[in-house]
Structures are given as structure tokens and as C-alpha cells.
Amino acid sequence: MGYERQADFGTPEVKSDITVTVNIDGRAVSVPAGTTVMRAAALSGGSIPKLCASDNLKQFGSCRLCLVEIDGMRGTPASCTTPVAEGMQVHTQTPGLQKLRKGVMELYISDHPLDCLTCSANNDCELQDQAAAVGLRDVRYGYAGENHLGEQADTSNPYFDFDPSKCIACSRCVRACDEVQGTFALTIEGRGFASKVSAGAASDSFLSSECVSCGACVQACPTATLQEKAVKEIGKPERAVVTTCAYCGVGCTFRAEMRGEQLVRMVPWKDGKANRGHSCVKGRFAWGYAQHQERVLSPMIRERIDQPWREVSWDEALAYTASELKRIATKYGRNALGGITSSRCTNEETFLVQKLVRAGFGNNNVDTCARVCHSPTGYGLKTTFGTSAGTQDFDSVEDSDVMLVIGANPTDGHPVFASRMKRRLRKGAKLIVIDPRRTDLVRSPHLEADFHLPLRPGTNVAVLSAMAHVIVTEGLVDEAFVRERCDWDEFSHWAEFVSQERNSPEFLEPVTGVPAADLRGAARLFATGGNGAIYYGLGVTEHSQGSSTVMAIANLAMATGNIGRRGVGVNPLRGQNNVQGACDMGSFPHELSGYRHVSDAGARALFEAEWGVAIDPEPGLRIPNMLDAATDGEFKAIYIQGEDILQSDPDTKHVSAGLAAMECVIVHDLFLNETAHYAHVFLPGSTFLEKNGTFTNAERRIQPVRKVMEPLNGPKGNGLEDWQVTQELARAMGLDWNYTHPREIMDEIARLTPSFAGVSFARLDAEGSLQWPVTNAAPNGSPIMHIDGFVRGKGKFVVTDYVPTDERTGPRFPLLLTTGRILSQYNVGAQTRRTANSVWHSEDLLEVHPQDAENRGLKSGDRARLASRAGETTLRVTVTDRVAPGVVYTTFHHPATQANVVTTDFSDWATNCPEYKVTAVQITPSNGPSEWQEGYEALAQRARRIETQEAAE
Amino acid sequence: MSADTGEKLVYMVNQIARNLTHESNPADVIARHVITFWSPRMKTTFLDWVAAHGLAGLEPAAQAAHTLLAGAGADAA
Ligand code: SF4
Ligand code: SF4
């Protein structure tokens, strides 16, 4: 694809059952009733000059450039605000209109610097285009306009500049911030040509304002006023490739705009069904890590982890690795080997890693980092509904009347979807937030949650039981739905259980800390408020009762009839970009792709026929069990693709002891991550910009990832995409793999996985994306699931009794620590820390309630020692009433924090998903890093040494 | 096999048992859960630990599940 701007139809799409036919410049065009004349003209292939209109913003009608003549109508109405009517005759180009438009344009240009040739937006500027479109040749007012010229540019944002001298006051930026992003950071003051855009208060810059750097205003600006710094530096892009963001589970579609081999910018793509043209700071701007100097580009090996790394060729690295794996298998048996797949890599790459383990290593010791985040989702939803996935597409939120958000912080974790939620909430939907912390969604400009239930960490199940109690005992159950769709006996058993007095909000109030009256109000609102949709995140799953909480959520949705249509459903918000895909691809030790148990002989037979090997019918080891087995001397080698288990898994000491006991740790990643301190082989990875494949987002949407540049991890043109590295390793071990492109891997996945039967790269290219299941029955995919009945047959109610975690507060550890993430950083931060995003978050902070801080003599900015029974670390404190007394909160984006030195090894009863969200801790003032932090820093320095080549004489 | 690992597995079985007490046949469901999700190594480590230390550390429903697992032990291992 060459480079041209994506078509802009001027005003948003309108949905209507009525079609209206109008005539524009002699061309008949039929559009939904309510469509504007401007949009109709654009749809008919024409284009009316415009400046203040854009099809992702509500029409505004301020620039007066889009005037038209309509037969039978007086004057010259603005086409962007005039709706079509049946039989309308529109003229978009007449001598009169031309004159009017020229006049308007002259006014704009007289107030605009005429440095087009040296302007960074030259040839990519709507103002320029429109001046050309109206045929402007002369400016009668002279160029002495003085309203904006010569003003100081605001360059405080690390990614884009604001140069007010070029502003034409169209207010598209302000409206984009309000309507698309929902942050309301920008204002426009004054009227007409004297008006002025500013971020926050007059004294604010973009950086100090409320701006979250989503880029929507930059996207909306028709001039060079708001523009990416990279365009200034590199120049206008010359080619472009549509691809998918590699950060979070929203899965935004972007267009990577390139100049040569250089990425100039990532622009959100309006046809992306997950993001509909919006973006957040990570996907839009934080891709600089791909070129970061710390990226390792050469394979490296060492025999022992106390040696420095030695850079070697791909051939040597792969031959060494294969021989080590074979040696270990011979000496300790095949069960001493295992692998970990990554939720950051593509479906095809994940599929190959698990294939290498099952077919090459000959066991099922494969697990994934999804273990530590969403494994309870898989278990809970499969048990209750029959499918390990969310039930809706993101568009569904447009029809929700009540949103219940539990254990999720979408404005930080899933920002683009949060913007879509906020848009619906501003239109009147109701909101219930269940979270120990007052998240941004609870209170933000023009929004306030109807209920915020600030529960004690670890009491999710109790709160949901109490909600169920209210719904059942007050007769709010959707009995018709339950009778038709669910197993009635199981429902009755459940209803009888939740009705017990010990599940009432009043009885549970001392446990949950949630006022009973609020809880009753929230339950009534959810059951009676119309379409109810539940969105949840890691605050649900990362608990000792994570699976129970997911099932309690499913119970609630079934009892209120909120499943199987638009606007409702149970929606897990996935952390990493391909968590859903990693789970789908058979990354768990007990399941083949498509969630079929390894003991299922029929499923195994398919794989055995395709792969020509026997599949072990017994489940393999999960990550924590691999580490246990390693400490016991029975597990010796691990291949870890794109995951940093030392930093992301709980109880760091347990992880490091396990890794240290292995003889061959293979890390396949972009950077020497924390896990690599214990590695013997480092295989350099490729970024999402350097490979082809697919990611599957939280809506089960399979989306193409397209290569825009050559992998850097090899001599030009000989770098390897991650799937190629796995293939080469398999070949070095003697497996006969010959994939030439990821499309062939997807074809194999489709042959072996019923829910992917209709998926292929060709279909994905044609459709843009597909939501599984894609089958004969649903050839175009399945935006919404369980429409006519549950996948498992009858919906299953499961009694979920509240079992308090064994992690309890006491005199030594009186506070509860819970963890989360923030907008500008991503997961363990390996990528975002290596971008300018660090200006927003340079270290992890510990949020402490004023009362707890005062009792300990701590104030914001002080360093505190944070200790649990597992370990201790230090970090800086910020005092805030966002957290309740007795609760402290931090993020885990920086390795120096070592927050997981503090978390314990308690985990979900069903899946062993670690209990990150509840740890009993004590905090005390401290004046320096903990011993562990210091010792670790020293270890990290030593472990990262790379042998320097002898200089040639 | 270390004592540590055995104790961890006993803890896990007890935790599973506490979350499944409301099933109509808890012992069956617990045993089925272990068979479905645990690797052979985990199952044998657990059975060996109980063989060495007795049933006292197990919740009642977990004891019943253990009996079922020990019976199926020959083919699970
Ligand atoms: S970058 Fe986003 S949040 Fe910041 S001002 Fe622009 S639209 Fe608003
Ligand atoms: S900054 Fe750009 S979008 Fe905003 S008012 Fe000025 S010209 Fe319009």
C-alpha cells in the first residue's frame, strides 16, 4: 500500500432501517436516514471541502467551508449539519459556492504562516488540500493576521508538539479529546479567529495537564499544529502497512507508516473493529523499544551462569542448544524438559513452541504466562458456559445499560476500550465498580459511578454471593431465561445456597467492608437496569479463589438473563495482547489447541496423524510445578519464549532457586531480561514489526500482524522471525519442519482445531479480522456467543462458597498489599521502560492511605520498607485516599522494585494462578534499598556481562 | 522428591477440597480435578507423601478423594 490518508466521510455513520435517496450533483445515492449531506456526498464518491468536520467526531458546523445549495432551500446550508431528505437535489459546486468558500479560506490563510515548503506537514495537510480544493490563489486581507502567529510551541510531550501559530481553531482536537478519548484535557477559549486551544489551565503544558497522550487530537488536527515529533525529524511517510498493536488485549489496529526501513508513526486505523480508529499512548507512540540500544541482536551462549555471555552465530547457538537438550533428555529422561509460550508472541509462534514440546520433547510440559493472569477465566467459563473465552465483542458495549466492572482498571489497563465504555456511560448507561481502590473510572470528568463498592482485597466471592443473595431473595431472577437455558436443579441448589442468611450483605459486611445498603443498591441496579454487562480483569483472577470468582460472575449473568445478545455478557479484559491466543493455541499442559484435554483420544489421534508422533495422554507440569521439580533435581531444561518469569511470577526466590537448579535455560527474547540472569542460551527475538502472524484479542478476534521491516537479529535480510527460530531449533533436534510462512502454520492450526476451521490468512486479509469460532455453522465468525443456548448445552450454576485466603493480616503484617498497572507502562515494563513513556512513570510507587501513613510517620516521597512473610523490598510512598485504610497498592513495572519478592506462593485453587492481589504486609520508614535489592543489582550486573572480543592486532 | 513438594501438594488438595464442599459428591469431583490437571509426577508425589505421612493432614473430603486416587493410582502413574 502506498501512503495516503485514510478516507474521511466527514460525519459519523448513522444506523437506520429507513433508506433515503438523494441526488448530489446529478448522482443518485441511497443512505440511511439521518445521514448528513456531507457524508452522502462522500459515499457517492464526491468530496465537499471541509475543515471542522471529521467522521469520528460529532458535526460541529463552525468553519463554513462545506456550504452547499439545495433546491427549494434558502441560502447555503452547511452540508455537515444538514441531514438528507428523500428526493433532495444537492449542488456542491456552483460559482456562488466557489466564491463563498474562497472568502472563508482567505480568512483562514491570512491568519496562517505561509511556510508551507518548510512545514513538516507539507503535502500532508488538510488546510493545504482545502485551499487547493477551493482554488485559492490570492489573499485580499494581506498576511498581517496577528492572532496566532509567532506563538511559542509547546514541546513538553515526548511524542508530539503543539505549535499554536498554525492553529485554525477548528476545535477538532478539543472534540477528539472529549468525544473519542473522554479525558477532557483540552479547552478552546475565545471566539472565532481569536480563539485559542490550550491543555488544562493556562499555566499547564501538555505534559503537566490531564492529557494521557492518546494521540486522538494529533490524529484529528488538520494542520501541523499538533503533530508527531517523528514526522518533523524523519519526514513524511512513503508507504504503510496495516497491523495490530502488540501491547494489550484490546488489540488495536494500526497503520505503520514507514519511510524506507524507518517507522515514522503508528496511526490508529478506522477499520479496526476493536479500536474503531482510536489508540492509547502505548500502541500509538511507545514503539521506540524496537530500536533500543539494549536490544540484543546476536545469539549468545555460556556453559555456566557465572560466566560472561559469548556471542555466537545462529548455527552454533542452535547446534549447542539442541545438543544440550538431547544430552539432558538422555541423562534425566524426557520429562526433564519443558517450555513456556508467550502471550506476547503470535498464535503461530505459540503453536510451534507447544508443538516442539509435545512432538519434540515428547511430553506435555508446556505452560504459558497466561497461567499467572487468566487461567481462572479459562477454567471458570469453560465449567459454566462451555467455552474458555469472553462472550461479546467490544461493539456490544454500545447497547449496555448497566456495566459492572470488577477487579479491572480499564482506563489504565485497556485504555481504548475504556474510552468506548466512557462514551456509552456519558450517553446514560449506569456503572457499578467493585474494586478496593477508587480507580479513575469511579470518578472522572463528566462521569461518576453509580456505585463504588470498595471491598477488602480477597473478598470478591463474598461480595458476589451477597449480590446473588439480594437478586434471589428479592425475586429479581430472570426465571424464564434460567428455565430455558440453564440446568434448573443446579440453579435451585445454587439459589438455595446464596439465599442463606450467611450470604446476606448485612452478614458479610464485616468481612467485605462494603456497606450493605450500597451492595443491595448495586445488585438491584444490575438485575433491573436493562442490559447488564460484566467486565473483569486481573483483580478477579489473581486470587486464591480466582476460578470461583469467575464462576460467581457467570452465575450472576445467567441468573439475570444477561447472556446471548448484544449489550450483555461476561467479558474478561485480557492483560497482554495475545493471552486469548496463547490459551487457544494449546499452551496449557493439560490441553491441546481448542481446549481439548490431552486424555481425549479422538483429539490426540488428529495430532498424532498430522505430526507422526505419539502424544502423551497425561497432563504435563505447570510453571510452579516445573520449578518445584527443578528444585527437586528432576527438571533440567526449559525453553522460554518471550516471557520474563523471574520478574512476572510470584515469589521471586522460589523462581530463582528453580532456575538456578536447571542445566539448560533457554531465553528467547528481545532483551537480556531478568530471567536471562539464569540462562545458558540467549536467542534474540524479533518485534511485532518484524514478523508476520496473528494475535487474538480479548474479544476472540484473530487479527493479522504484518511485517513492516526486516528482523534486526541477523545480517540484513537474514534475521529470523520468532517462529523461524523455533523451527530452526526443532530442525536442529532432528524434527522435519518446513514451514515457509506463518500462513502454513495457521492452516495446520485450522486443520487441527475445530473452532478455527474456517480461519486462513486469505480470509483474514479479506475480512480484516475474524472472531472464533469460525466454522461451517458460523463462516464469518462469532461476535457474540451462546446466542441460542450455551456451548456446553445447559448453563451450569456452580455454588461458590467464600473461602478466605490463607494469606491473613496479623500483628506482624497488618496491611493488605494489592497490585495493578498504570497506563503508560506495560506489564513488566521491558518495552515501555525503554521508551519515553517513563516521563509519566519513572518508578513504582506505593499508595498508602493518609491514616496508615501518619501512624508510621510516612509522607509522600519517603522511601518505605515493604515486608511480607516472603520477603521485603523498598519503594517510595505516595499518600492518597484512593486506597482504603489498611490497604496499600503498587504496580510492578520496574525490576528494581522487586514487588514479587514480597508476593507469596499462594494461588488459585483450581489453576494455580498466583495470588498477586492479596499479600499481608507491613511498611516502615527506610532510608535505602533492601539487602535483596542491592544483592540483586550486583547479580544482575554480573549476569549481564558479555565477553568482549579480543581486538585484532 | 522433596518433603516440601509433597507438603505443597497436600496443601493444594486441601484447598481444592475446601472449594468443592458444596458439590453433591465432593470426593469424586476432587479426584477428577486432580486426574484432569495434575501431571503424573504430581500425582505420585502426592500419593507417596500420604503413604509416608498418613491421612491426618487431609480434609475429610480430600481423604475420600485420596482413596479414589490411590485406587486409580496404578494407571495414573
Ligand atoms: S493526546 Fe489524547 S488526552 Fe491528550 S489532549 Fe490529545 S486527545 Fe486529549
Ligand atoms: S490544534 Fe489543530 S485541531 Fe486543534 S483547533 Fe487548532 S487546528 Fe484545529
Ligand code: SF4
Ligand atoms: S489500548 Fe492496548 S491495543 Fe490499543 S493501542 Fe493501547 S496498548 Fe495497544
Ligand code: FES
Ligand atoms: S465542515 Fe461543515 S462547517 Fe466545517
